[in-house]
Amino acid sequence: MDTHCIAIRKTGEPCKGSPLAGRPYCFSHDPELAEQRAEGRAQGGYGKSNSARARKRLRGLAMDPIDVNGLLSDCLLKVAAGEMDPGVGQAVASMSRALMAVQETSLLAEQVQELERAAGIEPSNITPIRKVS
Numbered sequence: 527m528d529t530h531c532i533a534i535r536k537t538g539e540p541c542k543g544s545p546l547a548g549r550p551y552c553f554s555h556d557p558e559l560a561e562q563r564a565e566g567r568a569q570g571g572y573g574k575s576n577s578a579r580a581r582k583r584l585r586g587l588a589m590d591p592i593d594v595n596g597l598l599s600d601c602l603l604k605v606a607a608g609e610m611d612p613g614v615g616q617a618v619a620s621m622s623r624a625l626m627a628v629q630e631t632s633l634l635a636e637q638v639q640e641l642e643r644a645a646g647i648e649p650s651n652i653t654p655i656r657k658v659s
Contacts, residue, residue: 531555591629594622 531541533555543552553559589597601618604610642649 589625591626594626598622 529544531543531545531552531554532550533541533543533552535541541552541555543554545552546556549556551557554563598619601610601615605612605615639649
């Protein structure tokens with residue numbers, strides 16, 4: 527078997543990629559893998575989205591109510607001591623309220639799905655948000 531892919535690139539030059547085992551084409555040119563490449567491109571775009579990047583940055587940093595309580599207590603002490611701008615403290619408190627609301631909603635969605643399963647009815651289309659790990 528050839529040491530290079532047998533495909534011809536758009537420039538008219540032969541592809542210099544290594545063929546897949548037992549195949550004459552590299553991954554980029556194998557016609558049987560076109561669907562897999564399309565899925566990869568779609569996921570690649572998803573992985574570059576703002577929400578996907580934020581999830582990557584937050585891995586392991588998800589906060590439960592105890593963590594939020596500690597953060598808010600720390601911010602309160604710093605604002606009171608003049609070590610933190612009150613506006614920053616207010617922003618932290620606002621984001622903490624939003625975070626807790628999302629977590630409560632997710633917990634309720636999980637409970638609804640469990641009840642629906644137990645009752646043997648069609649599950650709702652509510653998707654619980656899992657804690658980032």
